[in-house]
Amino acid sequence: MKLMAWSDHFVTGIAPVDAQHHALVDMINAVAPSLALGEEEARRVVAPLLDKLVHYADVHFKFEEALMARTQVLPEYLAQHHRTHQAFVTEVLQMRQQYEESGTLSGKELLQFLISWLTFHILSEDKRMAAQVQAIGAGETPAQAYAALSPVGGAPNAVYNDALIDLFSLLSERNRALVQANQQLLAAQAELEVANCSLESRVRTRTQELSQANAALLQERQALQASMEQLARIQSxxxxxxxxxxxxxxxxxxxxxxxxxxxxxxxxxxxxxxxxxxxxxxxxxxxxxxxxxxxxxxxxxxxxxxxxxxxxxxxxxxxxxxxxxxxxxxxxxxxxxxxxxxAGDDGPLQPTDLNQLLEAALQAVAPQLQGKAEVVRELAPSALAICRDGSMGQVLANLISNAVQAMTEPGRITLRSGVAPNEAWVEVSDTGCGMSEDVQKRIFEPFYTTKPVGQGTGLGLSLAWEIIQRHHGHIQVSSAPGAGTTFRISLPRAP
CATH class of the missing domain: 1.10.287 (Helix Hairpins)
Incomplete structure (x- = not known):
């Protein structure tokens, strides 16, 4: 059932104008249920409807005003008609601005505005416009055509009355349709209650199947992600x-x-x-x-x-x-x-206690620590790794020295060690200035340094990376600006 029924009362006698009016009525009928049902449903159609109304006004109003200009209706009447058009455009644009700014617009108010404007604009303004265009086309002067419409007699009232009668008829028909629809709804609800019993069982079964499929898909996705990360590490x-x-x-x-x-x-x-x-x-x-x-x-x-x-x-x-x-x-x-x-390797690979290497590295850089850093030890009882103690001691001394230099004020250096099933590891953490992600991506590049000119060669960490690779180990960095830095070295564990 349509909200507005097109009838002969809306016909102006100008085919293009009537077609455009009819299109607007169809547009309103299409969105009327959504606008009338509530704010949630209305919100779905408001924005597209306002855009269509702006486009409709541009096309329709330009056509009517061009038609009146060609027919040479009185300029004052053309100006009056233009103001009516402009008022509609202004109202629609204000509604769209309100909706864009606040996201809210009453669907019922919009529907009421469109129905009122469409009904009275067609039955009043456009009927009068069409009558003048047709009279001028029949040979009357613009003044005569306008004067013939100036007295508002009983004819327009009769048109309004007929329109209202049609509207009441439409409402009565809608009431009958609603009663019938309500009866059908009750019957459908009864059928729905019967269907729900079997539907719940099927839903539970399907939900379980979907959950199992989703779990399997998640496992495959995690495995794929792990493979991609491993591939990226290998490529790097x-x-x-x-x-x-x-x-x-x-x-x-x-x-x-x-x-x-x-x-x-x-x-x-x-x-x-x-x-x-x-x-x-x-x-x-x-x-x-x-x-x-x-x-x-x-x-x-x-x-x-x-x-x-x-x-x-x-x-x-x-x-x-x-x-x-x-x-x-x-x-x-x-x-x-x-x-x-x-240089190549500096000695044989042999079981070495990483804790002892840390202590030796501390002794080597002890003068740098004076008054700049407190050393905290969190060491495992034993952390035996397969390595060359000379080159690995050089790596640890370099990391501790870098940690001291990263501190602009007295701070703390934490040395950690531990073991995993197949590896032994050490960590050097500081409370210094930290590093950005961009810096972390480049710190192992040869000759890259963040120190001032003359205070570093940019080879320390790249040499550390190379030495650790020769030991079949790996080095990781974790840092953030202002949050300090942690380097972790993992080496093959001694049996």
């Missing part, structure tokens, strides 16, 4: 291994080529410092003896020393030599790291 390890191999070859060549020049540069720099000291002492002596010279030679000597800025040179030359030695020492350290990076 292969890529890192290839990268380390290439860097190792480069490091070996670079260290060999640079080592010899560094040797004679270091020797020459020490000799140069000695020569500079002797020259400065000789010039000082000449200045002391210049007092015994005649005035003219003494003036020449003093002028030469002044032009050469001897006092500045005397102060700056030792600083330059000292900075050069520091730079050379850093180059020497880099070359040493490169040689360590490219």
């Amino acid at each position: 390890q292969l890529l890192q291994s290839e990268k380390m191999a290439a860097v190792g070859q480069l490091a070996a060549g670079v260290a060999h080529e640079i080592n010899n020049p560094i040797g004679f540069v270091s020797a020459n720099l020490n000799t140069l410092a000695q020569y500079a000291g002797q020259l400065l002492a000789l010039i000082d002596l000449s200045r002391q003896l210049s007092s015994h010279l005649a005035p003219e030679p003494k003036q020449i000597l003093d002028s030469a020393l002044y032009k050469a800025e001897f006092d500045y040179l005397r102060q700056d030359l030792p600083d330059l030599i000292r900075e050069s030695k520091q730079g050379l020492a850093r180059v020497t350290r880099i070359v040493s790291d490169l040689r360590d990076f490219s």
Whole structure:
């Protein structure tokens, strides 16, 4: 049953206008049940309906106003009709804005507005517009056509009465239909109660089947996820291994080529410092003896020393030599790291207590710990692993040193150890500044460092990664900015 029945009372006599009116009536009938049932159901159709109304108004109003302009109805009547159209558009746009901002709009109010506007706009404004268009088409002037409609006599009232009669007839018919529908509903409810008994049993059975299928699917998904994660780890390890191999070859060549020049540069720099000291002492002596010279030679000597800025040179030359030695020492350290990076294994694999390696590493970096970090031990009674104690001790000392350097104020370093069925592990945790995810992705890359220039080579963690790979182990990092950092090394467990 439709809410609004199209009847001859709505016909204007202009076919395109009537078709557009009819389309609007169909549009309202399509959404009327949803708008009238309640807010939840109305919310589903409000937004699409408002969009359709905006489009309808654009097409329909432009057509009517173009028709009136071609027919040359009175300008004041065209303006009045345009204002009526504009009022409808404004109301619809305000409703859409309200719905977009608050998500709420009464479906019943929207339905009431559309029915009222459609009924009285067609029966009043559009009927009058059509009458004028047809009269002008029959030969009347626009003024005559408009004047003929100005007196509101009994004809429009008769139209309204007929429309109301149709509406009451429609309501009566709907009431009869509702009574019949209610009877059918009661019968359907009785059938539904009978069907529910068997349906509940089938639902329970189907639910159990779905639960079992879902559990199996979840297991398969977890297994697939684990396989994908393992594949990603293997790919990452292969890529890192290839990268380390290439860097190792480069490091070996670079260290060999640079080592010899560094040797004679270091020797020459020490000799140069000695020569500079002797020259400065000789010039000082000449200045002391210049007092015994005649005035003219003494003036020449003093002028030469002044032009050469001897006092500045005397102060700056030792600083330059000292900075050069520091730079050379850093180059020497880099070359040493490169040689360590490219070096092979430094001894046989053997059972080694990781707790003892931690204690030895602590002793090696003890001067760095003074006043900067408290050391907390959470060690297992024994943590025997298969490793080379020399290289693994170097790795642990480097991790503890990095932990100290990560602290901008006194903090805590926690050393842990433990065993699992097939591995022994150690952890070095600090309460330092922590690292972002982007930094964690790159910390094992050769030459990558977050330290200021001159304070790190960027090879410590990449060398640690390479050493641990040679031991068939793995290293993991867990960190966050401001939350400290934990490195965990896992190695094959000794039997």
